[in-house]
Amino acid sequence: MHVIDLNTKIIPEEHSVFNLHPGKGKKFYETFSAGELVFLDYPGMILRRGDSLAADDLAARLSMSLAIKKWYSRRQQDEPPPRDLGAYRDATRSVRLRTHVANINGLYFKAKRGDLVVCPGDAFRAPVLIGEIIDDFDGSHCATVPYYGDERLPARKVRWLSARRLRGTFSASVLDMLQQRRALTLYSTHSAKMDIYREAYGSFVWLNTAYVRYLANKNTTDIRSLVPGIELLMYFSAMGTAHELGRLEDFLRMSFSEAANEFYNPTAYSNFGVQLTSKGFLSLDGASKVLPLLVSALLSVTTQLNAQEVPKEIKVINSLGGAADDCAIQVDEKLREIMQVIHVDKFNEMCINAKLKSGGVGLESHAQPTLGVQLPNDVRQGGANER
Numbered sequence: 001m002h003v004i005d006l007n008t009k010i011i012p013e014e015h016s017v018f019n020l021h022p023g024k025g026k027k028f029y030e031t032f033s034a035g036e037l038v039f040l041d042y043p044g045m046i047l048r049r050g051d052s053l054a055a056d057d058l059a060a061r062l063s064m065s066l067a068i069k070k071w072y073s074r075r076q077q078d079e080p081p082p083r084d085l086g087a088y089r090d091a092t093r094s095v096r097l098r099t100h101v102a103n104i105n106g107l108y109f110k111a112k113r114g115d116l117v118v119c120p121g122d123a124f125r126a127p128v129l130i131g132e133i134i135d136d137f138d139g140s141h142c143a144t145v146p147y148y149g150d151e152r153l154p155a156r157k158v159r160w161l162s163a164r165r166l167r168g169t170f171s172a173s174v175l176d177m178l179q180q181r182r183a184l185t186l187y188s189t190h191s192a193k194m195d196i197y198r199e200a201y202g203s204f205v206w207l208n209t210a211y212v213r214y215l216a217n218k219n220t221t222d223i224r225s226l227v228p229g230i231e232l233l234m235y236f237s238a239m240g241t242a243h244e245l246g247r248l249e250d251f252l253r254m255s256f257s258e259a260a261n262e263f264y265n266p267t268a269y270s271n272f273g274v275q276l277t278s279k280g281f282l283s284l285d286g287a288s289k290v291l292p293l294l295v296s297a298l299l300s301v302t303t304q305l306n307a308q309e310v311p312k313e314i315k316v317i318n319s320l321g322g323a324a325d326d327c328a329i330q331v332d333e334k335l336r337e338i339m340q341v342i343h344v345d346k347f348n349e350m351c352i353n354a355k356l357k358s359g360g361v362g363l364e365s366h367a368q369p370t371l372g373v374q375l376p377n378d379v380r381q382g383g384a385n386e387r
Contacts (some may be wrong), residue, residue, distance in 0.1 A: 004317070004335070005318065006328055007319060016110070017115065017193050019185040020118065021180065036159070038156055045062065046139075048138070062104070108156070116131065118187075126167055128163075130162040133157070210285075210327070214282045215366065217363075231256075240294045303355055316328050
């Protein structure tokens with residue numbers, strides 16, 4: 001059986017993105033970049049899972065941390081602050097303390113495994129760090145930095161997804177967030193989150209939109225080389241539309257250009273993007289979340305699968321989609337139905353055309369084929385792929 005892995009991140013609706021300011025003067029940026037821990041600027045702070053943010057004890061611990069921070073900022077010229085929480089029991093919940101409590105609540109208790117943190121660099125052309133939180137906070141991860149000697153700072157563990165895009169290249173809505181001086185800010189606008197997701201994941205589905213990249217592996221500055229690849233994406237998009245309309249057989253009787261012109265629906269996408277670098281891409285934002293993924297699967301089948309016959313025994317999975325990926329199920333059904341209708345001569349013609357037209361920019365699907373995979377029974381019978 002042939003298997004196509006969509007390799008596309010499925011982002012839950014309630015997913016959060018946090019802008020994390022890496023300390024005054026961006027003093028923790030290099031520490032973040034070189035490691036796998038992120039933290040707020042609260043040296044000596046003790047946090048545990050299940051802490052009550054309304055407790056006086058937390059206010060005392062926070063007041064002690066702020067005193068330690070102030071002592072280090074004065075280059076330890078005064079007597080060190082007491083480490084007995086009893087000395088801080090009279091700490092009141094001032095507006096200033098409430099702001100710090102909100103920061104602590106955000107990064108250590110509200111931020112979930114899988115949420116993103118975005119850390120700006122010091123300069124307009126400095127790379128922006130984007131990382132995915134990969135732990136559930138329990139207080140076990142702590143960081144130390146030279147600035148604070150042996151003081152421990154509560155931390156979250158992250159996997160960096162991107163550390164190459166310069167700050168000045170992001171959209172205006174993201175730039176507004178990156179220029180914030182607050183320690184922690186939650187991204188709230190749709191456009192800003194979409195820009196972060198594009199950089200972090202490449203291809204993803206969020207809410208009712210699919211954003212899919214089709215890799216362009218050849219370095220070129222000749223815009224004419226784009227045209228065949230764009231025509232190929234139009235053709236596969238038109239095929240998906242013809243299938244949806246119940247007119248797939250009509251589509252297959254037409255020539256390449258006739259079919260694309262007849263059935264391509266420009267309203268199926270909200271955006272089309274091009275980036276040509278040493279490894280560039282073409283991208284589609286789908287008004288529906290299935291069609292761009294079907295195009296990706298068709299591109300993979302015709303250019304990467306190298307099947308000698310029509311692959312009627314084919315399965316679409318999504319290794320990044322979790323246990324109930326409805327997108328993979330729908331693409332699987334549509335691709336199977338298309339492969340059942342197409343005859344071998346048309347399929348071979350389609351593969352030849354696809355390889356020729358994809359060659360100009362080295363167009364390659366984000367979806368990856370695997371030949372001869374033995375699938376578990378529940379997947380062979382239509383269940384979604386387990387992560």
